[in-house]
Every structure is written in structure tokens, then in C-alpha cells.
Amino acid sequence: MRCVVLCAVLLGGVCAGQDAWREQGLLHLAQSPHARMHPVPVRAARLEAGFWKARQDVTIERSLPTLLELLEQHGVVDNFRRLARADRQPPRRGPLYTDSDLYKWMEAAAWSLQVRPDAKLEAKLDELTDIILAAQEPSGYLNTWFVDERAPLRWQQQTSGHELYCLGHLLQAGIAYYRSTGKRKLLDGGIRFVEYLLRDFGPAPKQPLLTGHPELELALAELYRTSGDRRYLDLAAYLFSGVERERLKLRERDLVYLFSGKPFPERTQLEGHAVRALYASTGAADYVLETGDAAFRRTVLRLWEDLAFRKVYVTGGAGARAAGETFGDAYELPNQQAYSESCAAIAGMIFSQRMLHLTGEARYAELMERALYNGICSGMSSSGTLYCYRNPLAAPASDRIRNPWYDTTCCPPNLQRTFTALGAYFFSTSREGIWVHFYDNAALEWKLESGTPLRLKVKTGMPWHGETEIAVEPGKAEEFTVFLRIPGWSLSTKAEVNGEGISNVKPGEYLAIRRRWRAGDRVRIVFDLTPRRVFANPRVSEDYGKAALQRGPIVYCLEKHDNPDVDVFEVALDGGAPLETEAATGALAGAVLLKTQGLAYEGPLGRRPLYEFQPAVPARRVPLVFVPYFAFHDRGPADFTVWLPCRGCGF
Numbered sequence: 283m284r285c286v287v288l289c290a291v292l293l294g295g296v297c298a299g300q301d302a303w304r305e306q307g308l309l310h311l312a313q314s315p316h317a318r319m320h321p322v323p324v325r326a327a328r329l330e331a332g333f334w335k336a337r338q339d340v341t342i343e344r345s346l347p348t349l350l351e352l353l354e355q356h357g358v359v360d361n362f363r364r365l366a367r368a369d370r371q372p373p374r375r376g377p378l379y380t381d382s383d384l385y386k387w388m389e390a391a392a393w394s395l396q397v398r399p400d401a402k403l404e405a406k407l408d409e410l411t412d413i414i415l416a417a418q419e420p421s422g423y424l425n426t427w428f429v430d431e432r433a434p435l436r437w438q439q440q441t442s443g444h445e446l447y448c449l450g451h452l453l454q455a456g457i458a459y460y461r462s463t464g465k466r467k468l469l470d471g472g473i474r475f476v477e478y479l480l481r482d483f484g485p486a487p488k489q490p491l492l493t494g495h496p497e498l499e500l501a502l503a504e505l506y507r508t509s510g511d512r513r514y515l516d517l518a519a520y521l522f523s524g525v526e527r528e529r530l531k532l533r534e535r536d537l538v539y540l541f542s543g544k545p546f547p548e549r550t551q552l553e554g555h556a557v558r559a560l561y562a563s564t565g566a567a568d569y570v571l572e573t574g575d576a577a578f579r580r581t582v583l584r585l586w587e588d589l590a591f592r593k594v595y596v597t598g599g600a601g602a603r604a605a606g607e608t609f610g611d612a613y614e615l616p617n618q619q620a621y622s623e624s625c626a627a628i629a630g631m632i633f634s635q636r637m638l639h640l641t642g643e644a645r646y647a648e649l650m651e652r653a654l655y656n657g658i659c660s661g662m663s664s665s666g667t668l669y670c671y672r673n674p675l676a677a678p679a680s681d682r683i684r685n686p687w688y689d690t691t692c693c694p695p696n697l698q699r700t701f702t703a704l705g706a707y708f709f710s711t712s713r714e715g716i717w718v719h720f721y722d723n724a725a726l727e728w729k730l731e732s733g734t735p736l737r738l739k740v741k742t743g744m745p746w747h748g749e750t751e752i753a754v755e756p757g758k759a760e761e762f763t764v765f766l767r768i769p770g771w772s773l774s775t776k777a778e779v780n781g782e783g784i785s786n787v788k789p790g791e792y793l794a795i796r797r798r799w800r801a802g803d804r805v806r807i808v809f810d811l812t813p814r815r816v817f818a819n820p821r822v823s824e825d826y827g828k829a830a831l832q833r834g835p836i837v838y839c840l841e842k843h844d845n846p847d848v849d850v851f852e853v854a855l856d857g858g859a860p861l862e863t864e865a866a867t868g869a870l871a872g873a874v875l876l877k878t879q880g881l882a883y884e885g886p887l888g889r890r891p892l893y894e895f896q897p898a899v900p901a902r903r904v905p906l907v908f909v910p911y912f913a914f915h916d917r918g919p920a921d922f923t924v925w926l927p928c929r930g931c932g933f
């Protein structure tokens with residue numbers, strides 16, 4: 283039996299009582315029968331001074347407050363306030379999905395309370411909860427767009443109306459706030475809306491229901507995990523069933539674009555709107571975690587492989603085409619035209635997170651890492667006040683990619699909720715022991731699944747320096763396994779326990795160290811951060827003959843700021859030149875830069891004819907300095923590119 287939110291007693295031996303909310307992981311998989319491992323709660327995994335802590339701090343200190351101001355300025359909160367007023371003033375502003383932006387901001391703020399308790403922020407969340415719930419109708423319906431003169435349009439525009447998308451984010455905010463404070467008012471508001479759906483929607487004679495933008499599916503799975511109420515998971519199953527195809531007269535192109543409306547197991551590839559497709563896949567993986575459904579399992583595996591082998595950028599971004607914000611065909615990965623919405627990188631990352639927890643296979647963490655350190659990290663400026671909606675892999679200075687605000691402002695709060703909860707993505711537990719997926723300075727204060735308290739203290743220079751020490755401190759001596767992910771990029775990793783070397787450390791796998799651990803045990807790992815050239819599958823025509831540079835998890839780009847005498851679009855890498863490292867100074871201080879010799883073309887290519895009988899060959903030697911991709915345009919707009927032609931690379 284599942285433990286429900288309300289339980290204050292032991293149910294089925296699993297519910298810890300009134301404080302059960304404290305124990306719930308980032309995803310509450312503790313009772314998910316098909317989970318190979320279980321995420322830890324956000325409060326259990328504290329990031330300490332280092333790469334990600336800096337990003338988390340700026341998110342909490344700058345990004346959350348400034349974005350709330352902007353949400354206020356753009357009327358997003360007033361859209362709720364006005365519904366409690368007889369005069370309905372001020373008029374509603376923004377596109378029809380703005381409610382979700384506030385909910386996502388609240389989710390981010392809620393997670394941040396587990397990182398840094400803040401009474402003022404908590405009071406603000408309570409105030410926003412009251413404002414939101416004052417707009418909820420007695421039926422449970424809650425949406426600021428389909429009201430008054432637009433009320434008759436409710437559920438009439440299910441392919442584009444985002445009513446269920448907004449509800450999904452409301453539930454996720456409610457769950458996060460509940461897990462952070464034990465307060466369930468916002469969550470209960472979300473549940474009231476779900477109960478209204480259960481009452482009035484479903485097979486005839488009830489009304490049809492479709493997620494025109496998938497998102498509710500994963501929220502319902504988490505609601506099921508939180509409440510124990512199976513009807514919520516069944517509703518997700520209904521949304522995946524595709525039964526509304528006929529009733530809503532969906533066209534084939536709707537089924538592709540929405541990634542909704544046809545039986546999920548009939549999906550064979552990622553297509554259509556990238557965020558929709560990846561949220562749907564995430565929700566489907568959640569469904570497998572709960573049910574083990576074999577057809578769904580085969581499908582999510584096939585879709586993940588489509589992403590990893592054919593449709594993801596080297597930065598972990600996804601969604602090649604700007605038109606419709608869609609996936610391209612297999613291997614269609616343009617660089618300057620890349621859309622690669624921040625939300626799509628996040629959606630791909632959480633899809634991989636579910637697959638990791640389903641299987642325990644390191645390749646899923648590998649793809650999470652690629653996205654986190656590159657195409658997600660790039661989404662927010664180091665100042666915490668500018669955001670990328672698109673994350674192209676090359677751009678001229680004239681392309682204003684980082685902006686404080688977007689009318690469709692889905693990405694900024696999505697980045698925030700990822701960064702505030704980030705520590706909990708680093709560790710999981712299973713019956714065998716503890717898993718470490720990513721490496722940064724961090725302290726885990728949690729417990730083994732046997733109940734023994736466990737403290738892990740990670741001290742590392744990652745992602746810039748490979749020396750890493752993990753202090754393992756169980757509450758009492760006990761036999762268990764410490765699973766350490768050895769990243770695929772670390773080709774020769776050294777590992778030892780208490781000074782004793784471990785052999786057979788394989789890149790791209792978890793190193794499972796099983797022993798009787800006792801307080802004072804130390805694991806030392808040295809990751810191999812040799813900078814390397816990366817080559818794309820030759821079917822990616824845009825990257826053929828080119829290379830990118832990568833060191834550890836960080837993908838680099840060549841940006842004009844550091845190469846004032848070079849046209850970054852008219853230079854090649856020299857495949858024989860060494861790749862050297864240098865500590866960055868100034869705005870990028872703390873980071874490691876890459877330096878190498880490149881080859882520039884003689885004279886601007888713009889003066890050459892478009893077609894010639896001899897190829898243009900770059901021959902003039904020039905020094906090149908590469909910076910981490912995530913920092914593109916962080917020091918102001920400038921030409922940059924990730925992929926460069928590579929002479930002498932053996933093409």
C-alpha cells in the first residue's frame with residue numbers, strides 16, 4: 283500500500299508519520315516498484331562552494347527576486363488578482379500560458395527553501411498561494427485566460443489552450459512547496475482541479491481530455507507518488523491512451539506536433555514540438571517506473587535512443603528547428619540556426635533522469651551531464667538576470683540571445699527550478715547503497731535504505747580539476763556499495779579507497795565499491811580531464827570535417843572576445859596542434875580555458891567567389907583561445923562558434 287500525504291500513522295510499514303513530506307525525494311520514488319534507485323530529498327544534498335553552488339546562489343539571490351519583479355511588471359500575478367475583483371481590473375496580460383510561468387517560479391522558490399530557509403520568501407509563497415487560489419472556481423477549475431467572455435472557450439481549444447499544461451505546473455509547484463514546508467494548501471488547490479477533471483472528463487458521456495502540451499502526465503505521476511491515490515496515475519494513462527484522436531478529430535500533423543493524442547506505445551521517434559515530445563517521454567518513463575508496462579518501456583527506450591544517437595546537440599540541447607520549435611529529422615543539427623530551447627534541454631535532462639532511475643545505466647547520467655554543464659548552464663547568465671530561450675551553437679554578435687524577459691517566459695523559471703533543486707540530482711540510493719552521479723563540492727546528509735544515517739562529503743576541483751575526495755561517514759560500520767559514476771570522457775581514471783588502488787575502473791560505467799564502510803573511510807578519484815577534439819557522426823552534415831573541443835563535461839566555443847584578431851567563422855583547428863589549458867582571469871576567473879594553434883584563411887572569405895575549382899585552404903597560423911560554451915555572450919554579444927573545420931583531423 284502506498285503512503286498517502288495525509289497519513290500520520292504507519293501504513294504498510296512505509297509512512298513515517300506527519301513529517302513524511304521531509305523524507306520525499308526530488309522525485310518520490312521510494313515506493314515505485316520499478317525504480318532501480320531513488321533520488322534524495324533536495325534538503326539532503328547541499329552544494330558547497332564551487333561551480334554549481336555559484337550558479338545556485340545567483341539563482342536564489344538574483345534570479346528569483348528579479349524574475350518575480352518582472353512577472354509582476356508584466357501582469358502575470360495581476361492576471362490572478364483581477365479575478366478576485368468585481369471590476370476585473372487591470373485587464374489580463376500576456377499569452378494564454380502565463381499562469382505556468384508563475385507556478386514554475388513558485389516551484390523554484392519552493393525548492394530553494396530546502397537549500398536556504400527564508401521566512402520572507404516563504405511568506406511570499408503563502409501570499410501568492412492565496413492570490414492564486416482566490417481565482418479558483420468552486421468546481422476546481424483554475425485558469426486566468428479562459429474566464430469571463432472567454433469562459434465558453436474552455437476545453438474547446440485543447441490542442442493549443444494549455445489548460446492542462448498550466449495545471450501540471452501548478453501541481454509541481456504544490457508538490458515542491460509541500461515537500462519543502464509541509465504546507466499543502468497550494469497542492470490541495472491543484473488536487474481540486476484534478477478532481478474536477480476526474481468528475482467531468484473521460485470516456486463518453488464525459489467530456490474529452492487531451493494534453494495539447496504534455497506536462498500534466500509527469501505531474502500526475504508525481505501526485506500519485508505523493509498522495510498514493512491511483513486515480514491520478516490512471517488519469518495520466520488516459521492521457522497517454524490516444525483515445526481522444528477520434529472525438530477531437532485530431533489530424534495526423536496534430537499527433538506529430540503535439541506528441542499527444544495517439545497511443546504512446548505507437549511512437550517510434552521524437553518529432554514535433556521538442557519540449558512537448560520530451561515532457562511526454564518523461565511522463566511515460568514515470569509511468570513505467572510505477573507500472574513496469576512493457577510496451578511503454580520499449581517505447582521510452584526507443585525514444586531516448588533516438589535522442590541520444592540522432593537528435594541531441596553536443597551541448598545536450600535538443601530541438602533543431604525554430605519553425606514550430608520542433609525536432610528536425612535524424613542528424614539534422616544545424617549550429618547557427620539551432621533552436622535548442624533551454625526548456626528542451628531541461629526536458630531531455632529530466633527524461634534521462636527517469637531512465638537512469640529506471641535502469642541504473644550510466645549512459646543516462648552521461649546525457650544529463652552533457653545538458654547540465656552545457657546547454658542548460660548556458661541558459662542563464664552568470665549574473666542571474668539574463669536568459670537564453672534559444673541556445674545556438676554559433677552566432678554573430680548581432681544576435682541578441684540573452685535577454686532579461688520573454689513574452690513566452692517559460693525558460694527562465696524552468697532554469698531556476700533546475701538550479702535550486704540541483705544538489706538532489708547528484709545522489710540516489712538503492713537497496714545496495716549510495717550512488718554518486720555528478721561531482722562537485724557537496725555534502726550529503728541522508729541515510730542508507732537500511733535506515734543507517736549516511737554522510738558523504740565530496741571535495742573536488744570539478745569540473746576544472748579532476749582531484750576528488752569523498753569522505754564516507756555511515757552512522758555505524760555497515761556493508762554497502764558506493765556507486766561512483768566514471769564519466770565516459772574520463773578515459774583513464776584513478777580510484778582508491780583509504781590509499782588502496784582499485785583496478786578495472788571503466789569509463790562510462792558506475793564503479794561499484796562494495797565493502798564494510800566505516801566512518802573515516804575516504805575514496806580518492808582522479809578524473810582524466812585531458813582536453814579532446816570531438817567529432818560528430820558523419821551523417822551530421824553540418825559538422826562533417828569539423829571538430830569541437832571538450833574537457834571533462836565542458837564543451838568549449840571560440841568567441842571573438844578572446845580572439846580579437848581572428849574571424850571565428852573563418853578559421854580552422856589544426857588537428858596536429860596540442861590542446862593546452864590556462865586558468866581564466868577576469869569575468870571567467872575560476873574556469874579553465876583551452877588554447878591551441880589554428881589556421882586562418884588568407885584574406886576574408888567574403889572576397890572569394892562562392893564556387894571555385896580549388897578549395898580554399900586555411901594556412902596562416904593563429905593562436906586560438908576557447909572558453910566554455912555555457913559562457914557564450916556572457917561578457918556581452920560577440921561572434922562565437924562551437925564547431926570548427928579541422929585540418930589534419932583525418933577526414
Ligand code: FUB
Pocket residue numbers: 379495557558607623625690692
Ligand atoms: O507553449 C508555450 C511554451 O513554449 C512552453 O512553455 C514551452 O514548451 C515553449 O516551447
Ligand code: ZN
Pocket residue numbers: 623624625626671691692693694696
Ligand atoms: Zn522555454
